[in-house]
Amino acid sequence: MIINPKIEKYLEKLSFEEKNDPIIKEMEEIAKKENFPIVGSLVGRFLYIITKQKNPSLIVELGSGYGYSAYWFAKALNKGKVVLIDYQEKNIEKAKEFFKRAGLEKKAEFKVGDALEIAKEYKNIDILFLDLEKSRYLEAIQSLEKNLSENALIIADNVLWHGKVINEKPDKKTLAIKQFNEYMFKHYFSAIIPIRDGILLSIKNS
Amino acid sequence: MIINPKIEKYLEKLSFEEKNDPIIKEMEEIAKKENFPIVGSLVGRFLYIITKQKNPSLIVELGSGYGYSAYWFAKALNKGKVVLIDYQEKNIEKAKEFFKRAGLEKKAEFKVGDALEIAKEYKNIDILFLDLEKSRYLEAIQSLEKNLSENALIIADNVLWHGKVINEKPDKKTLAIKQFNEYMFKHYFSAIIPIRDGILLSIKNS
Numbered sequence: 544m545i546i547n548p549k550i551e552k553y554l555e556k557l558s559f560e561e562k563n564d565p566i567i568k569e570m571e572e573i574a575k576k577e578n579f580p581i582v583g584s585l586v587g588r589f590l591y592i593i594t595k596q597k598n599p600s601l602i603v604e605l606g607s608g609y610g611y612s613a614y615w616f617a618k619a620l621n622k623g624k625v626v627l628i629d630y631q632e633k634n635i636e637k638a639k640e641f642f643k644r645a646g647l648e649k650k651a652e653f654k655v656g657d658a659l660e661i662a663k664e665y666k667n668i669d670i671l672f673l674d675l676e677k678s679r680y681l682e683a684i685q686s687l688e689k690n691l692s693e694n695a696l697i698i699a700d701n702v703l704w705h706g707k708v709i710n711e712k713p714d715k716k717t718l719a720i721k722q723f724n725e726y727m728f729k730h731y732f733s734a735i736i737p738i739r740d741g742i743l744l745s746i747k748n749s
Numbered sequence: 750m751i752i753n754p755k756i757e758k759y760l761e762k763l764s765f766e767e768k769n770d771p772i773i774k775e776m777e778e779i780a781k782k783e784n785f786p787i788v789g790s791l792v793g794r795f796l797y798i799i800t801k802q803k804n805p806s807l808i809v810e811l812g813s814g815y816g817y818s819a820y821w822f823a824k825a826l827n828k829g830k831v832v833l834i835d836y837q838e839k840n841i842e843k844a845k846e847f848f849k850r851a852g853l854e855k856k857a858e859f860k861v862g863d864a865l866e867i868a869k870e871y872k873n874i875d876i877l878f879l880d881l882e883k884s885r886y887l888e889a890i891q892s893l894e895k896n897l898s899e900n901a902l903i904i905a906d907n908v909l910w911h912g913k914v915i916n917e918k919p920d921k922k923t924l925a926i927k928q929f930n931e932y933m934f935k936h937y938f939s940a941i942i943p944i945r946d947g948i949l950l951s952i953k954n955s
Contacts, residue, residue, distance in 0.1 A: 546943050549915040554941055557934040588940035592950050595938075596803050596902060696802055709755040728763040732801075734794035735760055736942060737752050744798050 546585075546738070558584060566645045570611050581611040582674075582700060585738055590698070594619035597696065599669030604628060605658035605683055606674035610638030610651075612700075616670070617647040625651050626665060628658040659683050667692040673699040677716045680723040696746055697731065699723070703741030752791075752944070764790060772851045776817050787817040788880075788906060791944055796904070800825035803902065805875030810834060811864035811889055812881035816844030818906075822876070823853040831857050832871060834864040865889050873898040879905040883922045886929040902952055903937065905929070909947025 567584070574581040582590070594602070594616055600623040602616050607627035616625045629635050632655045642648040654661045658675045659682065662668075669692050673680055680699060691697070702708075702724055707717040724743065727733045731745035773790070780787040788796070800808070800822055806829040808822050813833035822831045835841050838861045848854040860867045864881045865888065868874075875898050879886055886905060897903070908914075908930055913923040930949065933939045937951035 547912065547915075550909060550912060550943060553915050554943070557930055557939070557941070559934060585940070585943070588938075589942065589950070592902075592938065592940055592952055593799075593802070595952050595955075596799070596900070694802070696798075703756060706753065706756060709753075709759050724763055728765060732794075732798065733763070734791070734798055735763070736795065736944060737756060737760070737791070738943060744795070746798055746801055749801075 551585075554585065558588070564645075566641050567614065570609065570614065570641060573609070574611070579608060581608065582742075583739055586700075586742060587612065587615040589736075589742075590615045591619040593696070593698075594670070597669065599623050599696075601665060601668050601692075602626065602670040602672065603662050603665050603668045604672040604674065605662055606676075607634065607638060608674070609634045610641055612672060612674070613638065613651065614641060614645070614647070616672075617642065617650045618645075620650050623650070623669070626654060626662075627651060628654045628656070628661050630656060630658065659686060662687055663690065666690055669695055671695060671697045673697070674701070677701060677704065678719040681719065681726055684723070684726070691747075694746070696744065697727070699727075699743040699745075701740045702735055702743040703737060705740060708741075757791075760791065764794070770851075772847050773820065776815065776820065776847060779815070780817070785814060787814065788948075789945055792906075792948060793818065793821040795942075795948075796821045797825040799902070799904075800876070803875065805829050805902075807871060807874050807898075808832065808876040808878065809868050809871050809874045810878040810880065811868055812879070813840065813844060814880070815840045816847055818878060818880070819844065819857065820847060820851070820853070822878075823848065823856045824851075826856050829856075829875070832860060832868075833857060834860045834862070834867050836862060836864065865892065868893055869896065872896055875901055877901060877903045879903070880907070883907060883910065884925040887925065887932055890929070890932070897953075900952070902950065903933070905933075905949040905951075907946045908941055908949040909943060911946060914947075 602625040607613050607629045613625050613627045635653050635655050639653050642651050668690050704720045727745050733745040736742045808831040813819050813835045819831050819833045841859050841861050845859050874896050910923050910926045933951045939951040942948045
């Protein structure tokens with residue numbers, strides 16, 4: 544699950560983008576300093592490539608923090624926009640600032656409040672990114688199914704929950720994640736990439 | 750690097766597709782019995798999702814073995830085709846048989862010979878999958894650059910080479926892989942997913 548730190552260093556050394564983008568660097572430093580959970584540049588680069596390949600019109604994030612993943616999405620967007628939602632105003636304010644400084648604010652909408660309630664206002668979501676409270680993942684996908692576009696991609700973070708999904712006596716949150724995973728493998732075509740805390744990718748069955 | 754076997758079991762248990770597809774099951778059993786290197790179902794599912802999202806017309810594989818990765822590509826293809834190339838005739842014959850039994854042979858071309866030479870005959874490659882001799886990765890991408898479509902995706906297997914890329918005194922093959930990785934991060938926008946033996950994803954810079 545956890546990557547060998549030497550491999551991680553090797554991967555970091557290969558990445559030019561982050562060195563050339565002071566905003567990404569700054570966001571990553573804040574994460575380190577404040578112990579704020581971000582997806583990290585391994586996943587960030589991956590989101591960028593997926594977005595470039597898909598060319599989506601609408602990305603909606605549930606649980607944006609101060610915009611690290613949204614920033615990678617926005618950088619990759621051609622025409623579309625990414626909607627950032629977080630229940631903490633100070634996070635969204637910070638995200639806004641980062642996006643403005645990078646000239647990406649036109650590719651984004653910034654929302655403060657209950658992620659699920661706000662997300663419901665959007666139709667034809669091409670990429671749905673779940674990073675809200677783990678106990679609400681299942682509720683989120685079930686209530687947003689009708690808001691997804693035909694060829695939608697769902698990406699969910701933390702689906703291995705620090706490896707706790709294999710515990711014999713899982714706690715409440717772990718159980719919620721397990722139920723969510725089972726639902727996603729049953730009702731969608733899904734894959735889990737076991738990097739960092741586990742990234743789930745799902746598309747509609749066809 | 751190596752995934753916790755309990756996590757792996759958890760992921761396996763979630764996957765319905767493989768249980769419903771006897772061909773995938775059979776291919777995986779052969780890999781186990783003959784110790785034949787295949788990308789495995791974690792990566793297979795991932796290739797499937799990427800292909801469904803991208804909807805490519807032409808996928809070319811350099812080093813197909815008996816067709817495990819190509820099979821996942823073909824299952825996901827809508828209109829396009831996947832070209833399987835391997836230098837061993839017996840591998841390609843086995844692949845042909847699997848594809849026929851699954852009714853996927855119309856989505857594939859089967860070629861025996863030098864992967865690089867054969868691949869050069871194809872233009873506008875949408876997905877280039879590299880799994881040939883590691884010492885030839887760099888040569889492969891350099892000579893096939895002009896054969897890629899505008900929005901091409903390059904996928905390369907084994908780019909962490911059993912973790913040897915971090916060795917202080919890398920052997921020849923490891924050095925070749927390292928040079929390839931450096932080239933891909935410099936000339937393309939790349940990400941390495943550290944699952945199994947490391948999967949590189951690259952797109953053209955834009």
